[in-house]
Amino acid sequence: MTEKSILNNAIHVSEALSTGFDSRTWRLLAFYGGVPVIVALYGGLNNWQLLQIAGYGPALAFYAAHAILPWWTTCALTSLAMLTLARWKPSPYVLMLIGSLAAAFVTLPYTNWLTESWDARWPSEQLHRQIAPLFSAEFWRYTASATAMWFVVNFIFDRFLGLPRYRYEIPRGYDFHDPKSSATEASPPTAQTASTDKPGFMQRMPVDLGLDDILAIKAEQHYIRVYTAKRDYMLLHRFSDAVRELGPDIGVQVHRSYWINKNAVDCIKPRAKKFLVKLVTGAEIPVSTPYHAMVRDIARSRGLRERP
DSSP: OOHHHHHHHHHHHHHHHHHOOOHHHHHHHIIIIIHHHHHHHHHHHHOHHHHHHHOHHHHHHHHHHHHHHHHHHHHHHHHHHHHHTTTTOOOHHHHHHHHHHHHHHHHHHHHHHHHHHHHHHSOOHHHHHTOOOTTSHHHHHHHHHHHHHHHHHHHHHHHTSSOOOSOSSOOTTOOOOOTTTTSSOOOOOOOSOOOSSOOGGGGGOSSOOOGGGOOEEEEETTEEEEEOSSOEEEEEOOHHHHHHHHOTTTEEEEETTEEEEGGGEEEEEEOSSOEEEEETTSOEEEOOGGGHHHHHHHHHHTTOOBOO
16 A cells, blocks of 8 residues: 555544444455455464474464565555556556565565574474575465465455455446445435536446435545445545535535535434434444534434434
């Protein structure tokens, strides 16, 4: 990830700790934490020689150190390639190949040092074979297997788990339905007449929607998640631009990452540590402190109740 991406994800996770994890937070944790941990467990539990010599603790610690930092480095270098090559917009697989190859060279001194350190303390033939001099057959074998895994994991998260990492654009009809947030299907709120001048991001939606069909939007790194009554959509668009395009009449921003349609609000739920807006679909949207008074005014003007 780039420095900005790291900051955005850190903010997202910190907000999740105070407002409760949503499905995207779990997917982020799975991608950046769960995957390298699974790789480490697989590697450690399959090196029986090291397990017998060093025990479970040192063996798993070695593979965790061998998996986590290279994985994060690959993520960062692929994001850097995406930023650097944005003018040409290469395919995600070109970006992933560049990131994986770059990470192999960058992390090689670290992985060799780590392997040599463990091999000196717990001599093992399997460990010794993992020491990979630059451009050696072992280096290319390791790079090829790491790149293949990098491609497969990203393909799964992109196509099946709704977490695209390295796409400049989401193809029309590319569905990232979030069953948790859209499980309760309800009719969209009846209110304002949809404008004939649709915001720019709505013109790229895979379905034809009016302004009153947009219940909420959420910033998700380079994308926005568009909440409707029946499903969600992911679009490559700047959150601040989407808020500006929607205008102040139909809805308001209530959080650094959320905008809501005023007519989609079912009730507000002020609590000691949380302040939430419940939408007509049942989805709950966090409200930041600076927006509490404004949201209460909206609720009073529309005769909405507060719930504990």
